[in-house]
Amino acid sequence: MGMEKEIRPLKLQQVKVTDPLFGHYINKVSEVMLVHQWKALNDDLEGTDPTGCIKNFRIAAGLQEGERQGVVFLDTDLYKWIESAAYCIAIGSGTQFEGKIDQVIDILEKAQEKDGYLNTYFQITAPEKKWTNLVEGHELYTSGHMIEAAVAYALATGKEKFLQIAMRNADLICRVFGTKKGQIPGVPGHEEIELALIKLYRWTRDDKYLKQADYFVRQRGTAPNYLQNEIDGRKGPEFFPEFRNYSMKYAQAEKPPVEQTEAEGHAVRAMYLYSAMADLAKWQQDKEMEKACDRLWDNMIGKRMYITGGIGSSGFLECFTTDYDLPNSTNYCETCASVGMMMFGQRMAALKKNASYYDTVERVLYNTILAAMNLEGDRYFYVNPLEMIPQFCTENTYMDHVKPARQKWFSVACCPPNLARTLASLSQYLYACDEKGIYINQFISSTLSVDNSGQEIFVELKSALLTDGTVDIGISTLQATDIRIRVPAYAKDMEIALDGEKLSYIADNNYAVIALKGGKHRIELNMGIHPRFVAADHNVRADAGKVAVMHGPMVYCLEEADNGQNLSDIYVDTDANLLKGKAYEEFPGEVPAIEYEGYRVKSVGIEDGSLYGEARFTKKPVKIRAVPYAFWNNRGIGEMEVWQNISI
Amino acid sequence: MGMEKEIRPLKLQQVKVTDPLFGHYINKVSEVMLVHQWKALNDDLEGTDPTGCIKNFRIAAGLQEGERQGVVFLDTDLYKWIESAAYCIAIGSGTQFEGKIDQVIDILEKAQEKDGYLNTYFQITAPEKKWTNLVEGHELYTSGHMIEAAVAYALATGKEKFLQIAMRNADLICRVFGTKKGQIPGVPGHEEIELALIKLYRWTRDDKYLKQADYFVRQRGTAPNYLQNEIDGRKGPEFFPEFRNYSMKYAQAEKPPVEQTEAEGHAVRAMYLYSAMADLAKWQQDKEMEKACDRLWDNMIGKRMYITGGIGSSGFLECFTTDYDLPNSTNYCETCASVGMMMFGQRMAALKKNASYYDTVERVLYNTILAAMNLEGDRYFYVNPLEMIPQFCTENTYMDHVKPARQKWFSVACCPPNLARTLASLSQYLYACDEKGIYINQFISSTLSVDNSGQEIFVELKSALLTDGTVDIGISTLQATDIRIRVPAYAKDMEIALDGEKLSYIADNNYAVIALKGGKHRIELNMGIHPRFVAADHNVRADAGKVAVMHGPMVYCLEEADNGQNLSDIYVDTDANLLKGKAYEEFPGEVPAIEYEGYRVKSVGIEDGSLYGEARFTKKPVKIRAVPYAFWNNRGIGEMEVWQNISI
Incomplete structure (x- = not known):
């Protein structure tokens, strides 16, 4: 090789x-x-x-x-x-x-x-x-x-x-x-x-x-x-x-x-x-x-x-x-x-x-x-x-x-x-290799050809990471080779099936190591991931009492285009159901929006012309829609926030 | 005059x-x-x-x-x-x-x-x-x-x-x-x-x-x-x-x-x-x-x-x-x-x-x-x-x-x-005057002498504004004169007693106007104030979902010296009882500390060595003590915050 x-x-x-x-x-x-x-x-x-x-x-x-x-x-x-x-x-x-x-x-x-x-x-x-x-x-x-x-x-x-x-x-x-x-x-x-x-x-x-x-x-x-x-x-x-x-x-x-x-x-x-x-x-x-x-x-x-x-x-x-x-x-x-x-x-x-x-x-x-x-x-x-x-x-x-x-x-x-x-x-x-074989470092759809002592190893990776959290990898190799697949921290229970059979593995340096014989193989990954709320260490004062929405590696944000102005009024329950919504047609990759129930909390005790006043707040249920941070500001200028207040 | x-x-x-x-x-x-x-x-x-x-x-x-x-x-x-x-x-x-x-x-x-x-x-x-x-x-x-x-x-x-x-x-x-x-x-x-x-x-x-x-x-x-x-x-x-x-x-x-x-x-x-x-x-x-x-x-x-x-x-x-x-x-x-x-x-x-x-x-x-x-x-x-x-x-x-x-x-x-x-x-x-008489603009203990066509008007104001919200004003005047007393926005129901009798008044340009005959008089004000939570207009994004404590004109703050570090973990109920606590001996004016029950909310789902992780929070009751913002940083360097998260 x-x-x-x-x-x-x-x-x-x-x-x-x-x-x-x-x-x-x-x-x-x-x-x-x-x-x-x-x-x-x-x-x-x-x-x-x-x-x-x-x-x-x-x-x-x-x-x-x-x-x-x-x-x-x-x-x-x-x-x-x-x-x-x-x-x-x-x-x-x-x-x-x-x-x-x-x-x-x-x-x-x-x-x-x-x-x-x-x-x-x-x-x-x-x-x-x-x-x-x-x-x-x-x-x-x-x-x-x-x-x-x-x-x-x-x-x-x-x-x-x-x-x-x-x-x-x-x-x-x-x-x-x-x-x-x-x-x-x-x-x-x-x-x-x-x-x-x-x-x-x-x-x-x-x-x-x-x-x-x-x-x-x-x-x-x-x-x-x-x-x-x-x-x-x-x-x-x-x-x-x-x-x-x-x-x-x-x-x-x-x-x-x-x-x-x-x-x-x-x-x-x-x-x-x-x-x-x-x-x-x-x-x-x-x-x-x-x-x-x-x-x-x-x-x-x-x-x-x-x-x-x-x-x-x-x-x-x-x-x-x-x-x-x-x-x-x-x-x-x-x-x-x-x-x-x-x-x-x-x-x-x-x-x-x-x-x-x-x-x-x-x-x-x-x-x-x-x-x-x-x-x-x-x-x-x-x-x-x-x-x-x-x-x-x-x-x-x-x-x-x-x-x-x-x-x-x-x-x-x-x-x-x-x-x-x-x-x-x-x-x-995306990939690396050494004398031990091939490393799959990212789950981005792609093909790879590696010359192995004159014989080609061919990898075809099809990723649905951002939609249903699955990845399909086809490999054709004439000789036996090892494949190392990254086990992301957000998918510690990642399931692997080799040629249709569930494979148990112990991650080695956060790689699942799969020894392949010569031939054609199919490796199916199931990350077992769902949209999730993420918190920061409480020493990050800017994020204290706040959560962000992630799905796999993708951080989501709220935009004014979906949620109106005054995003800082939005509150979420950390046990709210995070649902994968329809992807926006204008965004590539069919990455779903995330939808959930939350609240709008509003200070309503302030008299006209004043900035400060009675501490009176209303709390109304509201539907929230989060989109990938990657896509923000593609629908005009507006408010945006990653970190959302939690209802405590 | x-x-x-x-x-x-x-x-x-x-x-x-x-x-x-x-x-x-x-x-x-x-x-x-x-x-x-x-x-x-x-x-x-x-x-x-x-x-x-x-x-x-x-x-x-x-x-x-x-x-x-x-x-x-x-x-x-x-x-x-x-x-x-x-x-x-x-x-x-x-x-x-x-x-x-x-x-x-x-x-x-x-x-x-x-x-x-x-x-x-x-x-x-x-x-x-x-x-x-x-x-x-x-x-x-x-x-x-x-x-x-x-x-x-x-x-x-x-x-x-x-x-x-x-x-x-x-x-x-x-x-x-x-x-x-x-x-x-x-x-x-x-x-x-x-x-x-x-x-x-x-x-x-x-x-x-x-x-x-x-x-x-x-x-x-x-x-x-x-x-x-x-x-x-x-x-x-x-x-x-x-x-x-x-x-x-x-x-x-x-x-x-x-x-x-x-x-x-x-x-x-x-x-x-x-x-x-x-x-x-x-x-x-x-x-x-x-x-x-x-x-x-x-x-x-x-x-x-x-x-x-x-x-x-x-x-x-x-x-x-x-x-x-x-x-x-x-x-x-x-x-x-x-x-x-x-x-x-x-x-x-x-x-x-x-x-x-x-x-x-x-x-x-x-x-x-x-x-x-x-x-x-x-x-x-x-x-x-x-x-x-x-x-x-x-x-x-x-x-x-x-x-x-x-x-x-x-x-x-x-x-x-x-x-x-x-x-x-x-x-x-503190004071002003015109041909109409004397204006009392602040409630700060003091005396005032006004020469009124060769005859002195003497005012002695004793204020307990910051403690129990009362002000005692002694006035001695030979001629009849008007006294105008500011009615603060935070004391719209301010009660006035003139020489022991409750006085009803309609504020004129936010002044209570009291017509005094010649002689010695005593005016007693009762602001009817208590420590209170104050909110900001919800357009002030920095203060959304937050309240500050005030008593009369005084804004309070939390200091690390009283409440420990990570003040951003502190949450309050806006219906919490705000109690006047003992004044600190080192602070002048016997201004009370304000004490109340609240919570410490802490992000506890983060793994060692990570900044971000599972959105898991604990909420523990805690006694909070606020001191006047005026006095902050008089007990060493430490955290301070005026605006506190509300429990929603």
């Missing part, structure tokens, strides 16, 4: 997603998002300001005159677009992008300096400042995205021109950064280069990239603190005024990552760092690093994560705050942070060979990731609140960062391309 | 506050606050950075060399200190400050330029920029505080040297600002000069100051918009980086004040503007202006005010947001805004001769104003939250502006001196 000893995701080409829900969104990536984003990159998107993205590269390449424009890290928009388009090429929906990418690669080649340097801001605007502002300059972050895109394009097409560009840049970074004489003992303000270098190592098998990633992680937070010294030397922010109070905690650099215990600082940066840490723990068999990853994961999952899988409680500085501080309407929960969390979760699963990490990946994927895009695929959430009163998101206030509707584009447009690359490469989160 | 036709407050000298609760705080003004603040002004306050306040004046006066230091409007700290000290002198507790003030006035005289200009920032640091940055420079605001202080000092001592300085400055402003040729058609970014000029008019009876105030109010928000043009010309903030998105709404200048309908923008500025508007409506008998005041007041009181009388829902830009948006833990509710609200309410009461405005003044006074200072008088809240989870107020987050404990001093120290001047001049809010 041509598989590695280590657990690893499969090539995208091996998986075909056939799921109507995820298929809908994946199709939008190539049909809408990348078309839309390509226009934005080329200053051709109607109704938005020109971004200058590709123009900047043309200027750097000497193909055009002009001033560079946009945020310092704008180059990454192109790189994430290329990465996404490469994944689309790999899954067969992106051939139309290949010519465009090749043209852009020609520009990149011209723009790259002899020594490998490539960054339009520092080449055009501030050549004398290269590598001088690691805190805010985002050069290493930008290079990281270049490397990720180049690896993806090489994997998708076999063409290596872009990879050569990225490697020249990576080689430069290896020469410039380190603790040897003449090197800069620096680390990036925004992590990303670390995990990118590890991807490059996995492609090239050149150990130096792994070592360089290891350097960046280990050097971080050591004394003398490079980032702190840089800030102290500059006495004020250069690019981002909000960085006046930049702290080492914000930068995950208060102490070396291997010693860290809590998920801290800017949530996206944290995820990228932790992903690299999990990679290093695995590829260098580093137990100390693995323990650090365990601690950071446990802290994040156990104390700092929203039910939707969102992270980042603070709109200010887009960061983690403290344990159990999870406000629902002023939160950040950046889409990119959720993307990063899927990356971290996938790497932890590979490191620990434990399916439970995929429970969290699934939570993020079905909720925050899907919610980040509208059904048409042309509007995006950057911030993902769990409660929305549209008129309270007024300008210039504490909720300025929260928008009541998805936006067309953003001045810092990191989220849409990040969403695109995640959806286009969704296959990597 | 030597009274004006118009309703007006009395001179501070005429009233002596004997109330144990308010007396406690008023004593702290002269004994602690002003001593403390004097040190701060003189860079002599231990444990805080030097402010440079008086040093700046000495530099401007040529008495010292050096660079000016502190925020652009730092001079106002001295002016508010002088104003407060003047009030203390008037009420007999401030003689020790008179020498200090006179010395400072000598410095001011030396610092003032020939034409009347006096502002240390623009004299020392940027002489070429005088009157060029009305948006942020705060010159007119600073002059306003100078004028208020000068009038107060003249009233207290009869000495007019400072008043002459202030008048020279006011005269300069009258010459510089206006729509005539050669004048600047500007208005202040931060209002204050308007109401100060009206105070000066009332002292001097010189009409030009009233007209100048009228100019500033009427010119505001007219086209071409002076403030907008100034900003457009500057392309970016000069003093305050957060003013990047400065809007005309923020500055109450989107349209002329007389056309405005909603309380908007920076809450303190709004209050100062509205106070001047109410003054103008009164002194110019301007019905249009009066209608604008009515609209703004009604909008604020009916849709944008916290139960504690706090205003300003947004920590960002310290401003109003929108109707019913009243979050309890991320709010601003600046102490200064509450000071301004008392000023606005007092002026509205004088304008409308209606006692209901004093209900709001009372709400602000008993709750946000008292809560802003600790019992020792040496620590202050700038921001006044209604819910506190101390560990959630972490650094660099969305709650950075909220502090879990009162602070010693602030880099922008507007609130403590503002609090000092309000408490020291509290008498002005």
Whole structure:
């Protein structure tokens, strides 16, 4: 069997997603998002300001005159677009992008300096400042995205021109950064280069990239603190005024990552760092690093994560705050942070060979990731609140960062391309394999082909997870093989039938292990799940005395479109019958609405013109209808809430 | 009777506050606050950075060399200190400050330029920029505080040297600002000069100051918009980086004040503007202006005010947001805004001769104003939250502006001196008089002497408002006179006995009018009040399904010191018996704690290491003890909440 000893995701080409829900969104990536984003990159998107993205590269390449424009890290928009388009090429929906990418690669080649340097801001605007502002300059972050895109394009097409560009840049970074004489003992303000270098190592098998990633992680937070010294030397922010109070905690650099215990600082940066840490723990068999990853994961999952899988409680500085501080309407929960969390979760699963990490990946994927895009695929959430009163998101206030509707584009447009690359490469989160056999990590309808010493194993998974909680898996294999199927925490009594016979199993690291003989097999899963009320730990003050509705991995919410205004007046009994209602035709995947009886409680003792008065309340029965959080704000702007008061 | 036709407050000298609760705080003004603040002004306050306040004046006066230091409007700290000290002198507790003030006035005289200009920032640091940055420079605001202080000092001592300085400055402003040729058609970014000029008019009876105030109010928000043009010309903030998105709404200048309908923008500025508007409506008998005041007041009181009388829902830009948006833990509710609200309410009461405005003044006074200072008088809240989870107020987050404990001093120290001047001049809010007689606006133990055509009327008010809801008023008058007693909204069935006989009355503009013959009289009020639960309009989403406890004007809260942690687990029945418990010895005024039965509801279905899980709750009876919000955080740092969940 041509598989590695280590657990690893499969090539995208091996998986075909056939799921109507995820298929809908994946199709939008190539049909809408990348078309839309390509226009934005080329200053051709109607109704938005020109971004200058590709123009900047043309200027750097000497193909055009002009001033560079946009945020310092704008180059990454192109790189994430290329990465996404490469994944689309790999899954067969992106051939139309290949010519465009090749043209852009020609520009990149011209723009790259002899020594490998490539960054339009520092080449055009501030050549004398290269590598001088690691805190805010985002050069290493930008290079990281270049490397990720180049690896993806090489994997998708076999063409290596872009990879050569990225490697020249990576080689430069290896020469410039380190603790040897003449090197800069620096680390990036925004992590990303670390995990990118590890991807490059996995492609090239050149150990130096792994070592360089290891350097960046280990050097971080050591004394003398490079980032702190840089800030102290500059006495004020250069690019981002909000960085006046930049702290080492914000930068995950208060102490070396291997010693860290809590998920801290800017949530996206944290995820990228932790992903690299999990990679290093695995590829260098580093137990100390693995323990650090365990601690950071446990802290994040156990104390700092929203039910939707969102992270980042603070709109200010887009960061983690403290344990159990999870406000629902002023939160950040950046889409990119959720993307990063899927990356971290996938790497932890590979490191620990434990399916439970995929429970969290699934939570993020079905909720925050899907919610980040509208059904048409042309509007995006950057911030993902769990409660929305549209008129309270007024300008210039504490909720300025929260928008009541998805936006067309953003001045810092990191989220849409990040969403695109995640959806286009969704296959990597569905299956994995190693010498023991195949791992089924998600229950998303799809097919899988694995080459097993020249003989193909073929898997066809048909999921009704979100409707009746069943999954049907057809497998054809010539040789005996093991199949490992994730047993989700919400389906501890999952029933498995193999070829029509009920199978008893003891989950191993949350995988049900099924040994198959050669031949054709049918595995039927019955999750035994029903819509359910879920509560939060009582230390989450924002959710005290409240419940949310879930079905399988899907978090539901109440929308004004179904339940009227003043959703905060709605109360539920936790023993109410949660019934699967008809799915909305406009929503993909036939995911049912959930219907139940509840109450409307209303303060009615207040005199006209007053805000406060007699504590008199009416309580009237009401029918409640909840829809998947993933689909909110697809029927106009209105109130929304995930957490509902309980009748006590 | 030597009274004006118009309703007006009395001179501070005429009233002596004997109330144990308010007396406690008023004593702290002269004994602690002003001593403390004097040190701060003189860079002599231990444990805080030097402010440079008086040093700046000495530099401007040529008495010292050096660079000016502190925020652009730092001079106002001295002016508010002088104003407060003047009030203390008037009420007999401030003689020790008179020498200090006179010395400072000598410095001011030396610092003032020939034409009347006096502002240390623009004299020392940027002489070429005088009157060029009305948006942020705060010159007119600073002059306003100078004028208020000068009038107060003249009233207290009869000495007019400072008043002459202030008048020279006011005269300069009258010459510089206006729509005539050669004048600047500007208005202040931060209002204050308007109401100060009206105070000066009332002292001097010189009409030009009233007209100048009228100019500033009427010119505001007219086209071409002076403030907008100034900003457009500057392309970016000069003093305050957060003013990047400065809007005309923020500055109450989107349209002329007389056309405005909603309380908007920076809450303190709004209050100062509205106070001047109410003054103008009164002194110019301007019905249009009066209608604008009515609209703004009604909008604020009916849709944008916290139960504690706090205003300003947004920590960002310290401003109003929108109707019913009243979050309890991320709010601003600046102490200064509450000071301004008392000023606005007092002026509205004088304008409308209606006692209901004093209900709001009372709400602000008993709750946000008292809560802003600790019992020792040496620590202050700038921001006044209604819910506190101390560990959630972490650094660099969305709650950075909220502090879990009162602070010693602030880099922008507007609130403590503002609090000092309000408490020291509290008498002005207690009584008023006009040709009709005496108005009793508050039920705070005190004595009053009014000269009635050479014959004294003496009032001695003994209040048990906060304990058993009774008030005993002794009056001695030689001539017949009317007494008007406010009937609070919370005591609509207030019983009145005159000389032992029950009196029936119909409230006139919320005043019970009692015609007294000459002689000695005793009026006994029985408010008929008991501790009560209060609810909010159901559009206040933050308070939906919640109640607060009040007794008379006093809002109560739960503190961790009495009720343990996780206050959000506490539930109450709205028909629970609210019992007056023993007052805490450490709190002044013998204000009772309120005790009642309730429940603790706890989410208990969550597995270790998880945040979310089975919706299983326990409900256990618990004894709850509420204490006045005014006293919170006087027993260490801990959780606090005003609004409690109701059991439904």
